Amino acid sequence: MDAPFHNKVYIEIVKKIRYMIEQDGLKKGDKIPSERELSERLHVGRSSVREALRALELLGLIETRRGEGTFLRDAKTNRLVELLSSFILQDEKAIKDVKETKFLIEMDCLRLIIHKKTDEKLKNLMKLVQEDLIQDEEFFLNIVKLADNHLFYRIWLILSDFYRSLNMDQGPFEKRNYEALIEALLTSDEKNVLEAYKKLRKLSI
Amino acid sequence: MDAPFHNKVYIEIVKKIRYMIEQDGLKKGDKIPSERELSERLHVGRSSVREALRALELLGLIETRRGEGTFLRDAKTNRLVELLSSFILQDEKAIKDVKETKFLIEMDCLRLIIHKKTDEKLKNLMKLVQEDLIQDEEFFLNIVKLADNHLFYRIWLILSDFYRSLNMDQGPFEKRNYEALIEALLTSDEKNVLEAYKKLRKLSI
DNA sequence: TCTCCACCAGTGGTCAGACCACATATATTA
DNA sequence: TAATATATGTGGTCTGACCACTGGTGGAGA
Structure with a gap:
């Protein structure tokens, strides 16, 4: 939807989420909008939103709790290291x-x-x-x-x-x-x- | 499908891809199986495979080229620092x-x-x-x-x-x-x- | 025979909809 | 009042459908 020119949608979403976090002044532990809401607000499919969120999760920047939502995380303990290493x-x-x-x-x-x-x-x-x-x-x-x-x-x-x-x-x-x-x-x-x-x-x- | 206990499917997939790379002795630049093939071989949905691949991509461990496939990247140019920035x-x-x-x-x-x-x-x-x-x-x-x-x-x-x-x-x-x-x-x-x-x-x- | 080009199969990119599993709030009932 | 049942919202996953792009292949034309 958004930018079929160069960037992939999920990358755009990552950027927008980051922007959103900045705009709303979200802190660690705060909840970010649900996948479905992001999907609507950004006019993209939920699967694309998930690809972005999963990537951020793997980086340790967010944490998802089934049935509850997605939360910003203290980046201190990230899986990034395990993986990269x-x-x-x-x-x-x-x-x-x-x-x-x-x-x-x-x-x-x-x-x-x-x-x-x-x-x-x-x-x-x-x-x-x-x-x-x-x-x-x-x-x-x-x-x-x-x-x-x-x-x-x-x-x-x-x-x-x-x-x-x-x-x-x-x-x-x-x-x-x-x-x-x-x-x-x-x-x-x-x-x-x-x-x-x-x-x-x-x-x- | 795989491990409904605790781990998420896409995490399992990440691990399996890593294992696959090790087993097959894949080097940087080599092609890894297509999303559809991974989906079949691992008995998971393609969307789950994609979540795993997108995460690895954001880390800079793989590179995807539309119409061609997914390739291993030179791990030395990892995103560790880009992420920080x-x-x-x-x-x-x-x-x-x-x-x-x-x-x-x-x-x-x-x-x-x-x-x-x-x-x-x-x-x-x-x-x-x-x-x-x-x-x-x-x-x-x-x-x-x-x-x-x-x-x-x-x-x-x-x-x-x-x-x-x-x-x-x-x-x-x-x-x-x-x-x-x-x-x-x-x-x-x-x-x-x-x-x-x-x-x-x-x-x- | 050789060259070029249209076509086609394979691949990643995206979307929509359908379930499931789980957590919480709300309404219902004993 | 307290315990239970229900409804709602959330992430987790799968499926099938397109689209856009790449690379090869085979046939038409020279």
Whole structure:
């Protein structure tokens, strides 16, 4: 119906749904119109609407509950990773890239933190470590958040999912390394910070 | 039909397609069975097959050509990053984050290059600069490629697109800054490299 | 014989309608 | 009032029907 010229209908629908979400200011957990309603409002067949929704679902951007409806989802836990990893990550190089990218971004975040006033929050994080309340992934989730760069945050989340799905042996959680990293951050000395990080990650470079 | 217990049919189909690809040893570019054939072989409706295929398509794992068929794509050009940009980046048009991220990634790539044997290619790049054949964007495209991390490459491409669309005033292309950056890279000294970069980008930090 | 072109089968793209399974709200009944 | 039955709305799936496009094939014409 809509654009037989170039784009496929379901792609148009994806865009329109995204636009709709933006317009109506929908948040995570909010309900989006039913398939039948979308079908009518957009003047397309329900099957096309479903193709768009299924794609978005596979990406983890929406969640459908039979008998209830379709809801926006917190993109944090997405199946995207599972899928892509099973299709892509056989490649040695790709795995290496994921790891490398994740570590480099973590280092960038550390650098960003140095130039911000985050002592208070760092001390809170320190407490969490000392009280054995968090481990590696959550620790760096906090770090990345402190860096206050939403893009890095999103990218890191995906990479972290990937990384987890690789089931790489990380060795035990050595608390003192994490404590040392925070201490280094509190000194605001880049060199110290990076050294602490490399020790934590057992990197040589 | 298949698993009425919990899983949705289209998810099962995704899995089976993946299995099929593995079994038949299909490579990128190869054709996968037609929608109708899959429908028969898997004993499901064609619409369910399509939902699965559309999802895989949106992920960039397959490519469909009307009148021809459905083909496996080079998984290396996955949509990981495009997804980030179209759904997540759009929400928070944090211009500052885009700029910051782009620059940090460029610096990461520079660091990566230092540890690789790329002198030859750097010298070629130097020639291009000297002969006025390239400007900023293409210059850094080369740099990012040299870093040899596909993930960074994809991310940078998106950021670069976005950055360009922001129409930020970059000032004139000062050739000598780019030449100096390459020279610094040839010295393999991280400090020199980063200083050259910061001068080029007029960064203070 | 060779070349060109119309035709046809196969493929993806889309729509409409019909069920089913499930969840919730509403009306009915004990 | 509380428990139950019904109605309605939702996603899940299948079927069959077209359309638009591609590529090959076979026949007409040179």
